[in-house]
Amino acid sequence: DAKTTQPTSMDCAEGRxxxxxxxxxxISGNEYVYWYRQIHSQGPQYIxxxxxxNETNEMASLIITEDRKSSTLILPHATxxxxxxxxxxxxxxxxxxSKLTFGKGITLSVRP
Amino acid sequence: xxxxxxxxxxxxxxxxxQVTLSCSPISGHRSVSWYQQTPGQGLQFLFEYFSETQRNxxxxxxRFSGRQFSNSRSEMNxxxxxxGDSALYLxxxxxxxxxxxxxxxxxxxxxxxx
Numbered sequence: 607d608a609k610t611t612q613p614t615s616m617d618c619a620e621g622r623x624x625x626x627x628x629x630x631x632x633i634s635g636n637e638y639v640y641w642y643r644q645i646h647s648q649g650p651q652y653i654x655x656x657x658x659x660n661e662t663n664e665m666a667s668l669i670i671t672e673d674r675k676s677s678t679l680i681l682p683h684a685t686x687x688x689x690x691x692x693x694x695x696x697x698x699x700x701x702x703x704s705k706l707t708f709g710k711g712i713t714l715s716v717r718p
Numbered sequence: 719x720x721x722x723x724x725x726x727x728x729x730x731x732x733x734x735x736q737v738t739l740s741c742s743p744i745s746g747h748r749s750v751s752w753y754q755q756t757p758g759q760g761l762q763f764l765f766e767y768f769s770e771t772q773r774n775x776x777x778x779x780x781r782f783s784g785r786q787f788s789n790s791r792s793e794m795n796x797x798x799x800x801x802g803d804s805a806l807y808l809x810x811x812x813x814x815x816x817x818x819x820x821x822x823x824x825x826x827x828x829x830x831x832x
Contacts (some may be wrong), residue, residue: 637817638817638818640820642823647825648825649722649808649810649823649824649825649826650761650808650810650823651823652820652821652822652823655818655820657818693761697817698817704766704774704815704816704817705751705763705766705774705776706751706753706761706763706810706821707763708753708760708761708762709760710760
């Protein structure tokens with residue numbers, strides 16, 4: 607699986623957009639970009655995933671660059687409950703390698 | 719729709735014992751994966767089951783095993799427990815094995831070895 611690089615931490619003000627970057631320069635053409643988050647003492651929560659097009663759901667938007675070497679997760683109006691570790695994962699296409707390989711993630715702190 | 723349910727939530731064992739953890743996937747999901755999370759190693763993949771067959775395995779010793787039943791429920795077993803097995807064990811389910819199908823996690827079983 608391609609590896610991802612994320613900053614260690616970032617913060618944003620409550621009510622503002624949080625833009626979380628991720629680099630995946632060795633991504634293959636058929637690998638998906640996934641985002642999960644983990645709040646302390648809970649299991650990882652699926653947020654969104656995409657292949658090449660931008661994606662949006664009720665939680666967030668995922669912007670993938672045209673060359674697919676990086677992406678940005680956007681939380682449009684961050685709340686205190688969005689404080690968590692966010693993981694950007696590149697997931698292989700084939701079934702035998704469909705496991706999720708988690709890195710260290712980025713710790714997002716939302717301040718009042 | 720109920721999420722992934724893991725039981726028990728907390729467990730305390732001593733070295734040398736064995737333990738069985740249970741996972742009930744989201745209704746309709748046929749693939750179940752297990753992960754171990756520790757402060758030092760982070761989240762690491764253990765194994766994946768689909769249609770009662772292990773389809774993928776991580777780099778863990780043979781003391782770690784699992785199985786999946788016909789109703790897609792899964793169990794994992796750890797034998798001869800070691801102090802280093804203290805961790806949060808997470809189960810995730812998905813509709814199938816396609817990479818386009820997200821895995822959804824339970825809140826885990828926290829295992830402490832004394």
